[in-house]
Amino acid sequence: MADLKKKDINPNQMVNSTSTLTDDLPIGIYRTTIEGKILYANIALANMLEYSLEELHKMSVNELYTSDKDRDSKIKLLKTISSQELNLKTKSGKIITVKDTVKTVKNNKNKIVYFDGIIEDISEKKKSEEALKESEARYKTLTEITIEGIIMHKGGIIIDVNPSAQKMTGYSSDYVKGKNILDFIHPNSLNFIKSKLNTGYTGSFEATIICADKSSLEIEIEAKNVIVNGDENRVVAFRDITNKKKYEEEILALSTAVKQSPTSIVITNINGIIEYVNPKFTKVTGYEYDEAVGKNPRILKTDHTKSEDYKEMWETITKGKTWTGEFLNKRKDGTNYWELASISPIIDENGMTIKYIAVKEDITERKKTEDALIKSEKELLQANATKNVFFSIIAHDLKGPIGNFTQVLNLLKDNFNDISNNDKLDYIHILSRLSLKTNNLLNDLLLWAKIQMNTLEFSVETINLKSLVSHSIEIVEEKAKEKNIEIKTHIENINLQINESSVKTVIRNLLSNSIKFSNTNSIIKISSKISKDSKSIEISVQDNGVGIPAEDVDKLFKIESSFSTYGTEKEKGTGLGLILCKNLIEKNGGTIWVESKENVGSTFYFNLPLSK
Structure with a gap:
């Protein structure tokens, strides 16, 4: 203007x-x-x-x-x-x-x-200019600092090379510029490179070049056409793969060893997802490679291994250490097998865990042999314990009442005319108690012996629980009265499918024990309640007697312990009663246990299945 x-x-x-x-x-x-x-x-x-x-x-x-x-x-x-x-x-x-x-x-x-x-x-124009400048600077920087060798040529004539290419080959930039790129290709790769030179091929391939010191170098090449200042040129990036080739050979050898290994080998990522399994794994578990990869090893898990064991394993391997242990696993077909596993972290050059490898040996047959030996030892130990208890009862527990019985009879026989009628009646009562005690002991001993020899006839019938408890109380009622002990009941009026005599024996034994270990003028409670799922009924016998020391509770119900002690009035026990109770309750499909505190009292529990 x-x-x-x-x-x-x-x-x-x-x-x-x-x-x-x-x-x-x-x-x-x-x-x-x-x-x-x-x-x-x-x-x-x-x-x-x-x-x-x-x-x-x-x-x-x-x-x-x-x-x-x-x-x-x-x-x-x-x-x-x-x-x-x-x-x-x-x-x-x-x-x-x-x-x-x-x-x-x-x-x-x-x-x-x-x-x-x-x-x-x-x-927008300024942004484009800045972006172009930044791109050119970035390209120049990347070309200068990249560890890959880069050569730019046109029709095979070298235009430029980066520092990495000079370092790898030993040639200077001034030496190679203007020369034909084929002058540096090893004869073994020359024909192949000629076929790719001016085709515009953009894939990667391997070749051998000749370095300045006349040595050969194995390289991997990637090439593509680029436009520079409006002119189309060929950019070739290459990297030294000498070590890669060496590693590939080592990996091939290791891979062959893994595939032919007589043990299962599993590789997972750091989250425990399976990335590889060898053929032995497939043979042992039944899972094909494609079925296992991508899954968690818990596809093999059974309820046998506790969560604490898995926690310990993970804590060990995440600390970079090797964990060794045994698993009871499940095959694809649902059958179980034992394996001995050694699990280690795979650590990279920076000390970081990148994967985990597990080497597993199928030890099912070995475990069967070990279990058979353990079972044999246990049976032998139990047989010896049974024999010892049997002989102990014969030597001591039967000998005592029979000896007393004989002494009282001899006393009556030798002094019959000199003894008053009242005293004679007292002696008869003593003989009656001794004979009853001996008879009960013999019955328990014979019943226990039949259980051990699997000759016990065990018939199941419909029995009313309330009636059964009442009859059991009648057997021990006299003993309770002698110590002025009251027996209170709270029993369900329900019918059970059980063996009557065996359950009666259990109740009689538990009541007798409660009477024996209760103080005079006390109360014993026997009660029952149906479980929440209505599948069983729980019966309990509770006293507030002397109780059982904590260190002795675990000895109950075990034949090898043969635990016995005296009652509040020095009543002697055999140690056989609770063992017999355990055997009989288990034969009826139930379990038995105890809760006790010394000087407070004990409660014995057992449950029985309800009829369907």
């Missing part, structure tokens, strides 16, 4: 005439006073700055600058007729980069009265 001279300028007239010409232009057009007040702006400028025309006409250009630096640049620009790149702030606060071309408008006195300008938004 030419300088205006000779006469003063009417701004309104100028704005109106300019608006007609500039509103439809795609670039911003403006006029401002020398103080910065915007006198005119076209629609394109308003859209660029995100203001309406009315808003711009009320503004100063100073409000559009992002900093004092931009304002200072503008002022310098106004001293000459020029253009400059500036950052402006839009109404929304967005910063845009613009090219601002300014021209002064003077009056007839040669005084600057307006500034006319053209503004072009070059934000």
